[in-house]
Amino acid sequence: MELSLVDSATLRGAGSGGSCTGHEHPRPVDRTVAGATPNRVPAPPEIKVFISNRDGVCAECGANLGHSAWIHLDQAKRAVCLFCADLDHLEFLPTGDAALTRRAKQASTLWAVVLKWSRSRKRYERQGLLVEEAALEAAEAACLEDAPARAARAQRRAQQALVADANYVARFAQEVRRRYPGCPVGREHTIAEHACRKYSARVGRSAAAKSLDGDAIDLAVRAHIRHTETSYDQLLARGDERFDARREIAALVDAVARRWGS
Numbered sequence: 001m002e003l004s005l006v007d008s009a010t011l012r013g014a015g016s017g018g019s020c021t022g023h024e025h026p027r028p029v030d031r032t033v034a035g036a037t038p039n040r041v042p043a044p045p046e047i048k049v050f051i052s053n054r055d056g057v058c059a060e061c062g063a064n065l066g067h068s069a070w071i072h073l074d075q076a077k078r079a080v081c082l083f084c085a086d087l088d089h090l091e092f093l094p095t096g097d098a099a100l101t102r103r104a105k106q107a108s109t110l111w112a113v114v115l116k117w118s119r120s121r122k123r124y125e126r127q128g129l130l131v132e133e134a135a136l137e138a139a140e141a142a143c144l145e146d147a148p149a150r151a152a153r154a155q156r157r158a159q160q161a162l163v164a165d166a167n168y169v170a171r172f173a174q175e176v177r178r179r180y181p182g183c184p185v186g187r188e189h190t191i192a193e194h195a196c197r198k199y200s201a202r203v204g205r206s207a208a209a210k211s212l213d214g215d216a217i218d219l220a221v222r223a224h225i226r227h228t229e230t231s232y233d234q235l236l237a238r239g240d241e242r243f244d245a246r247r248e249i250a251a252l253v254d255a256v257a258r259r260w261g262s
């Protein structure tokens, strides 16, 4: 059974100020026409993440999403987890600090708006943005005098640290280094910390131990390569579908993985 976590009728106009007609927006640019450059390129549609209000499973990996999971809707309007949607490397920046939000969005190649259905107001409301960590850091640096933002950031970091199991991260990093000796110095820790956040948050410690097998390491490394060594995030940001974007960069990901693996 495919469980639609979000009533599709209520999705219309979400986050767009309610001016949406309910029709699908056309793809902004027809990229099948090689070399065609329209005079004015409309902004790609916002990438949306919904905080669901029902239990469900990811339509792609089958992971149990639990209650109030953060989901993305794929082309067929099925709920997929943020890991499958390739948005799980982004950090949540709650609404509340307009200057910080504006700067972080501007500095982030890929970002998504986070929406939650309000039962009382009968509409989707913005909860904040998912932005790149580096963009958030740059924005915070720009808002240096803004002490509350820094305090909020420190609190988020502390929460993340609580989730992270240091031993597990170290073992994961070690495995990354062993399987990918050519991986740039320090990257194994970035990859491991990210994977740890995912596994410890989603499947718990016992399953996390299993995640140290080769397939999980390879998946984590390839996801990292996609986001850091290719134009994948730019492709998503301009509105490309995930699978199109993955096809486009697949050869490059293979090449980098081979280089790191030898």
Ligand SMILES: [Zn+2]
Binding pocket: 058, 059, 060, 061, 062, 063, 080, 081, 082, 083, 084, 085
């Ligand atoms: Zn999934």
